[in-house]
Amino acid sequence: MPDSTRQRRPFRREGPDLRRRELIDATLRVIASRGMDAATVRTISEEAGVTPGLIRHYFETKEDLLGAAYDQHMTTLIEMSQQAVEDASQPAVRRLARFVETTLSTPVTDPEALQLWAGFIQRVRRDEAMRRIHRTNYHSFLSCLEELISGALAARGRRPSPDDLKRLTIASNAVVDGLWLEGSALPEMLGPDELTSIALDAIGAILGLDGLNDDLRKELDK
Amino acid sequence: MPDSTRQRRPFRREGPDLRRRELIDATLRVIASRGMDAATVRTISEEAGVTPGLIRHYFETKEDLLGAAYDQHMTTLIEMSQQAVEDASQPAVRRLARFVETTLSTPVTDPEALQLWAGFIQRVRRDEAMRRIHRTNYHSFLSCLEELISGALAARGRRPSPDDLKRLTIASNAVVDGLWLEGSALPEMLGPDELTSIALDAIGAILGLDGLNDDLRKELDK
DNA sequence: CCTGTTGTTATTCGCCTGTATAACAACAGA
DNA sequence: TCTGTTGTTATACAGGCGAATAACAACAGG
Structure with missing residues (x-):
């Protein structure tokens, strides 16, 4: 049951290079600490503090x-x-x-x-x-x-x-x-x-x- | 669209030790040749020439x-x-x-x-x-x-x-x-x-x- | 202050996964 | 030949996956 009163999550815009780097670093952290199996787009984006869709904005796959x-x-x-x-x-x-x-x-x-x-x-x-x-x-x-x-x-x-x-x-x-x-x-x-x-x-x-x-x-x- | 005329797949009964060994060997073959990612219950059972459900008959998980x-x-x-x-x-x-x-x-x-x-x-x-x-x-x-x-x-x-x-x-x-x-x-x-x-x-x-x-x-x- | 761009979120989709359950059939023993 | 056991198949389910799409909002340039 979605809460219709919930606000859209606020965010900051980052320069493309910085955000890209953050996503890569988050990926390495996840693999290092929890293994390649755990390296899903959802886990990685959570580690990076963003939503999953953003990964596809910086990486085609x-x-x-x-x-x-x-x-x-x-x-x-x-x-x-x-x-x-x-x-x-x-x-x-x-x-x-x-x-x-x-x-x-x-x-x-x-x-x-x-x-x-x-x-x-x-x-x-x-x-x-x-x-x-x-x-x-x-x-x-x-x-x-x-x-x-x-x-x-x-x-x-x-x-x-x-x-x-x-x-x-x-x-x-x-x-x-x-x-x-x-x-x-x-x-x-x-x-x-x-x-x-x-x-x-x-x-x-x-x-x-x-x-x-x-x-x-x-x-x-x- | 399922083919209702299709026969149920025939099979042979194997002694528990032999079948178990086959499943393990199939698992190793799949991992070695196609990597751990490919080692799903469906791939492994196909490699062993049986259906996926059989794995759960020999291994709890x-x-x-x-x-x-x-x-x-x-x-x-x-x-x-x-x-x-x-x-x-x-x-x-x-x-x-x-x-x-x-x-x-x-x-x-x-x-x-x-x-x-x-x-x-x-x-x-x-x-x-x-x-x-x-x-x-x-x-x-x-x-x-x-x-x-x-x-x-x-x-x-x-x-x-x-x-x-x-x-x-x-x-x-x-x-x-x-x-x-x-x-x-x-x-x-x-x-x-x-x-x-x-x-x-x-x-x-x-x-x-x-x-x-x-x-x-x-x-x-x- | 207004407006356009685009970085970011939210939602949805189809597919595949591991697991559970029920129906079936091969073989053993009588 | 019949019957019971159980190895095996078939089907279904809930959840997570990568990916696609649309809606939104932060910031830049005027």
């Missing part, structure tokens, strides 16, 4: 909204990683250690991040646009790591062949990915410090770089 | 069916891993190499396996029963790997402390997990041979075991 959300999420993650690395005045070994530490700490390593990742990876398989975003991001991450590894090895006077460098990078990336997975899925098992420490020991062994772990620890303690 | 499917899937994976390891007559180092190779080959490393994993991991977070299955499986996998590593190190006369052994196991497991992830998500990037080779080199470096890769390769060539 719900699929478009999800694509935009995935894109923004990935871009944010990449920027976060590269930010931890951009200070070229630091020694290469230390920049590598920082990169690993950032990836294995919140908010990158987090149950909600895993929820986002698992939700999106299912769509990646069937949606070409999402697959492109995924591939681009992966290569960007890998080449960032490769540059760091190359620099760290060069600082010790080592110049591996391109093929060897690629294999070392993939192996190091696997260590980070695997620990990210375990840290996100079972957060109570390993703290971020232990995660980082194990990762640095392992990557140090793979690359033949001793002191990777000590270097970071020294810096953190100061 | 759809959630129960998904839980049973997750349980069976995980059990199968564990048995597959342990099977690759059970031949105690082989040297410990070779058994470790075999374990890694099995995990990084189809059907364990496969886009469909990733689809299953991603679909279930979202439910793990909110369903206590699924979380228990998940945790149990993870520990089982880890302790299997720990035993192999312990044996391989002992064969070289090394006896690390329990804490060191645990850290080495977690790092080695991360290599396998990370490469499993990359091999499943981007199968065209790295073939199973390359995946295994990178994993064995990396784990060999982490554990300080040389020849892990050569050992397996020699055996495969013969």
Whole structure:
């Protein structure tokens, strides 16, 4: 029974970019906290504080909204990683250690991040646009790591062949990915410090770089 | 417009265990090939060649069916891993190499396996029963790997402390997990041979075991 | 203050979902 | 051959989904 005396809900007009951004952020929040199943137009619009119809004013379909959300999420993650690395005045070994530490700490390593990742990876398989975003991001991450590894090895006077460098990078990336997975899925098992420490020991062994772990620890303690 | 002349669909009676198993297998096939979104009672029953109502005759809710499917899937994976390891007559180092190779080959490393994993991991977070299955499986996998590593190190006369052994196991497991992830998500990037080779080199470096890769390769060539 | 634009709400639609219930028929046992 | 059990089909229902449409109102430009 509708209440005919009820006023129409008041609202503010927002610039198109701001509102669009709000809808994307709300989408990511919903997926992260309640899973992809809960990400309906009604739930998302409620999270954003607007009515469901508004989503269709900014996105032609719900699929478009999800694509935009995935894109923004990935871009944010990449920027976060590269930010931890951009200070070229630091020694290469230390920049590598920082990169690993950032990836294995919140908010990158987090149950909600895993929820986002698992939700999106299912769509990646069937949606070409999402697959492109995924591939681009992966290569960007890998080449960032490769540059760091190359620099760290060069600082010790080592110049591996391109093929060897690629294999070392993939192996190091696997260590980070695997620990990210375990840290996100079972957060109570390993703290971020232990995660980082194990990762640095392992990557140090793979690359033949001793002191990777000590270097970071020294810096953190100061 | 219903066709009143249409006959009722004929059927065969199956023993309860067989039918139940068919429904679970159909569920896994649907999730693996078309994603968790497609796993509706209608799609699953069609895949199994029965009508939707039958699902409720064997499972109280759809959630129960998904839980049973997750349980069976995980059990199968564990048995597959342990099977690759059970031949105690082989040297410990070779058994470790075999374990890694099995995990990084189809059907364990496969886009469909990733689809299953991603679909279930979202439910793990909110369903206590699924979380228990998940945790149990993870520990089982880890302790299997720990035993192999312990044996391989002992064969070289090394006896690390329990804490060191645990850290080495977690790092080695991360290599396998990370490469499993990359091999499943981007199968065209790295073939199973390359995946295994990178994993064995990396784990060999982490554990300080040389020849892990050569050992397996020699055996495969013969 | 007035007016046009358009961001926003409200309402509706058809479809699909999981679940409930009743009718039916395959097979077992007599 | 008959009969009872129950595995299986058929049908119905309430609710939620994404999407379309129309009505409204906030703000900008005059």
